[in-house]
Amino acid sequence: MSRAKTLGKLAxxxxxxxxxxxPAANHCRHASTSTNLKDxxxxxxxxxxxxxxxxxxxxGGSKVGEVTVDMMYGGMRGIRGLVTETSVLDPxxxxxxxxxxxxxxxxxxxxxxxGEEPLPEGLFWLLxxxxxPSKEQVEAVTKEWNDRAEIPNHxxxxxxxxxxxxxxxxQFSAAIAAMNSExxxxxxxxEGVHKSKYWELCYEDSMDLIAKLPxxxxxxxxxxxxxxxxxxxxxxxxxWSWNYTSMLGFDEPQFVExxxxxxxxxxxHEGGNVSAHATHLVGSAxxxxxxxxxAGMNGLAGPLHGLANxxxxxxxxxxxxxxxxxxxxxxxxxxxxxxxxxxxxVPGYGHAxxxxxxxxxxxxxEFALKHLPxxxxxKLVAQLxxxxxxxxxxxxxxxxxxxxxxxxxxxxxxYYGLTEMNYYTVMFGVSRALGVLASLVWDRALGLPIxxxxxxxTPGLKKLVGAS
Amino acid sequence: MIHCKSxxxxxxxxxxVSYQQGQMFVLSHFHDEKLSKFTYWKNRYKEGNQEVxxxxxxxxxxxxxxxxxxxxxxxxxxMPLRYIDIGCGLSDLSLHLTIHxxxxxxxxxxxxxxxxxxxQNKSYVEYQQMIQxxxxxxxxxxxxxxxxxxxxxxxxxxxxxxxTMDALMKDKVQGHFKSGLMMGEVIRLxxxxxxxxxxxxxxxxxRLLFLENISTRxxxxxxxxxxxxxxxxxxxxxxHEQMKLNHKLSSWKxxxxxxxxxxxxxxxxxxxL
Numbered sequence: 001m002s003r004a005k006t007l008g009k010l011a012x013x014x015x016x017x018x019x020x021x022x023p024a025a026n027h028c029r030h031a032s033t034s035t036n037l038k039d040x041x042x043x044x045x046x047x048x049x050x051x052x053x054x055x056x057x058x059x060g061g062s063k064v065g066e067v068t069v070d071m072m073y074g075g076m077r078g079i080r081g082l083v084t085e086t087s088v089l090d091p092x093x094x095x096x097x098x099x100x101x102x103x104x105x106x107x108x109x110x111x112x113x114x115g116e117e118p119l120p121e122g123l124f125w126l127l128x129x130x131x132x133p134s135k136e137q138v139e140a141v142t143k144e145w146n147d148r149a150e151i152p153n154h155x156x157x158x159x160x161x162x163x164x165x166x167x168x169x170x171q172f173s174a175a176i177a178a179m180n181s182e183x184x185x186x187x188x189x190x191e192g193v194h195k196s197k198y199w200e201l202c203y204e205d206s207m208d209l210i211a212k213l214p215x216x217x218x219x220x221x222x223x224x225x226x227x228x229x230x231x232x233x234x235x236x237x238x239x240w241s242w243n244y245t246s247m248l249g250f251d252e253p254q255f256v257e258x259x260x261x262x263x264x265x266x267x268x269h270e271g272g273n274v275s276a277h278a279t280h281l282v283g284s285a286x287x288x289x290x291x292x293x294x295a296g297m298n299g300l301a302g303p304l305h306g307l308a309n310x311x312x313x314x315x316x317x318x319x320x321x322x323x324x325x326x327x328x329x330x331x332x333x334x335x336x337x338x339x340x341x342x343x344x345x346v347p348g349y350g351h352a353x354x355x356x357x358x359x360x361x362x363x364x365x366e367f368a369l370k371h372l373p374x375x376x377x378x379k380l381v382a383q384l385x386x387x388x389x390x391x392x393x394x395x396x397x398x399x400x401x402x403x404x405x406x407x408x409x410x411x412x413x414x415y416y417g418l419t420e421m422n423y424y425t426v427m428f429g430v431s432r433a434l435g436v437l438a439s440l441v442w443d444r445a446l447g448l449p450i451x452x453x454x455x456x457x458t459p460g461l462k463k464l465v466g467a468s
Numbered sequence: 469m470i471h472c473k474s475x476x477x478x479x480x481x482x483x484x485v486s487y488q489q490g491q492m493f494v495l496s497h498f499h500d501e502k503l504s505k506f507t508y509w510k511n512r513y514k515e516g517n518q519e520v521x522x523x524x525x526x527x528x529x530x531x532x533x534x535x536x537x538x539x540x541x542x543x544x545x546x547m548p549l550r551y552i553d554i555g556c557g558l559s560d561l562s563l564h565l566t567i568h569x570x571x572x573x574x575x576x577x578x579x580x581x582x583x584x585x586x587x588q589n590k591s592y593v594e595y596q597q598m599i600q601x602x603x604x605x606x607x608x609x610x611x612x613x614x615x616x617x618x619x620x621x622x623x624x625x626x627x628x629x630x631x632t633m634d635a636l637m638k639d640k641v642q643g644h645f646k647s648g649l650m651m652g653e654v655i656r657l658x659x660x661x662x663x664x665x666x667x668x669x670x671x672x673x674x675r676l677l678f679l680e681n682i683s684t685r686x687x688x689x690x691x692x693x694x695x696x697x698x699x700x701x702x703x704x705x706x707x708h709e710q711m712k713l714n715h716k717l718s719s720w721k722x723x724x725x726x727x728x729x730x731x732x733x734x735x736x737x738x739x740x741l
Contacts, residue, residue: 065676065719066719066721068721070723070724074724077672077724078672078673078676078722089673089674091673091674091677091678340729343728343729343730344729344730345729345730345731350669350731351671351732352668352669352670352671352674353670353671353673353674354674355637355670355674389500390499393500393503396521396522396523396524396631397524397669397729397731398524398669398731399500399503399523399631399634399635399637399638399668399669399670400634400669400670
């Protein structure tokens with residue numbers, strides 16, 4: 001390059017000085033190896049912002065689909081209306097977190113020392129940055145969460161005063177909302193912070209909130225099912241899942257491993273489901289992450305969203321009682337055949353979004369095969385997996401009759417003694433926080449505006465389409 | 469490439485075996501791939517084995533939505549509606565539609581297994597003996613491969629597919645490709661303004677994207693796939709080398725169908741432009 005050009009370039013460039021005084025360009029080279037998640041985000045966000053701006057400049061007006069009357073009455077099913085970066089459902093491979101399938105995540109994400117299951121801390125790093133973290137990066141997240149885990153006293157008091165008939169999910173959602181007394185986002189917003197800083201504050205609140213969830217969830221569990229004995233305090237040497245299981249009152253190492261797996265696979269499932277969408281929607285009004293996530297949990301509490309794993313467990317247990325102990329494949333086949341013929345459904349099976357078995361089911365199954373192959377309830381679930389899909393195909397009910405994630409989770413929890421089914425959704429919620437809050441940070445980083453689709457009344461709609 | 473794939477498969481099988489002590493266990497034992505094979509259906513529809521079999525929904529659950537969907541097509545015409553059932557199997561759907569359609573139906577019923585057509589003929593004749601169907605309604609039975617339909621362009625107003633493309637998709641290697649070919653054929657057969665209706669259990673989240681994909685993509689014919697296909701149809705065929713489906717179809721829409729069993733199914737459709 002000519003001297004004049006080089007000088008010209010220098011004159012036109014702007015040096016962005018990073019916090020530590022180094023010019024921004026230097027930091028770029030280290031961005032992916034830094035164990036400081038916030039710094040990595042600081043590097044990653046501008047690139048992504050630019051990408052989106054470029055994309056919208058060229059294709060902003062491109063049509064992506066149509067909206068029909070049925071869709072408007074039909075829960076917006078099939079309407080393409082959201083952008084969520086953290087996960088996408090691939091019909092052939094199942095959910096992909098930032099492009100990585102569950103088997104790929106199991107293979108690539110760091111594990112706890114001596115463990116085999118991925119650490120949720122690692123998945124959170126991936127969801128937030130789009131990159132697979134190193135062991136050191138995951139340890140850094142664990143440390144941060146352990147450091148941020150303290151709960152405000154008024155929330156502990158509130159939880160301890162809840163009546164035992166108040167559903168665990170209601171307690172969970174209420175406690176989360178009440179924790180917004182600690183919201184850095186809300187405080188900064190009230191003080192007039194510039195919107196370019198929103199993502200940082202959202203990040204801080206999200207990290208704080210995720211750190212505090214296991215303790216909240218454990219207090220709820222122990223109040224309801226362990227006579228209010230308070231949980232142990234956070235052990236800085238334990239990872240997030242391990243602290244959670246210890247605080248719940250379980251100490252079996254395999255259960256810790258199960259919890260790591262469980263909390264990893266339930267983190268995210270695209271942006272349209274109720275809990276993810278509600279978090280995103282409420283967050284779009286610049287409600288702080290605590291309020292937004294609490295809204296998401298209210299959605300998760302709905303029977304149509306978060307209760308499926310309970311349903312499956314109840315049905316499977318009833319089946320076990322009805323058939324009494326070990327049954328042959330043929331006996332089970334007859335039973336299921338008649339169930340389906342009589343017009344009933346087998347819960348946990350048959351919703352064809354995937355063209356093969358949900359990897360979230362498969363990894364739980366592999367866990368069970370490894371650790372509890374002789375558990376009677378697991379053997380029944382395994383038999384159902386052998387028998388049900390073929391029958392659904394044979395009866396012509398479905399061509400893709402695979403079990404979903406809920407068809408297995410209850411069995412594993414039961415085995416380790418977590419038998420309180422009303423509580424299962426809370427654990428689901430703890431996991432889901434990772435996905436929806438990672439998304440929330442990106443919502444603010446990309447400056448997504450308030451969400452507000454147009455609504456019609458029926459007469460107006462009729463007029464619009466020319467109906468009489 | 470293939471070496472890698474089979475090694476992976478062997479490894480997965482070995483993994484499955486090592487977890488179960490003493491029991492030979494293969495991770496994937498579902499035989500659903502058979503649903504894409506001619507030999508399977510040929511065997512299934514054998515003489516003496518022919519009882520009605522409905523995929524997904526019973527005719528009474530779907531007839532009304534279908535008739536409502538196609539009511540406007542050629543509405544002013546006095547001619548019968550030209551209808552093709554692609555992959556009829558042992559379903560009574562076309563019979564029900566013929567009976568309930570408010571105007572005459574000129575129906576062509578297609579399957580690649582002739583025994584299925586025997587069943588269709590039997591049902592039609594049996595019904596005729598009970599109630600005289602409209603004289604302008606006709607039924608023609610045609611034994612053909614859906615990837616190669618022996619009809620001229622634009623000869624139909626309505627095409628119906630109940631579980632046929634789903635069956636094609638069961639072929640793990642060629643499923644997508646074959647579905648694309650089938651889509652091309654159906655589009656070719658439809659007159660502008662005509663509709664392709666597809667009944668499936670697959671959720672709109674996956675199916676809509678898939679249908680759009682195969683409705684507009686160019687399909688290049690891979691030599692290996694061509695040879696396999698020739699073998700499957702047991703005939704030397706004049707193959708389309710490339711098919712460019714240049715936005716000849718409107719966007720795909722869907723309607724949810726709640727069956728009596730409580731399961732949810734979907735009616736997908738698009739219009740030939």
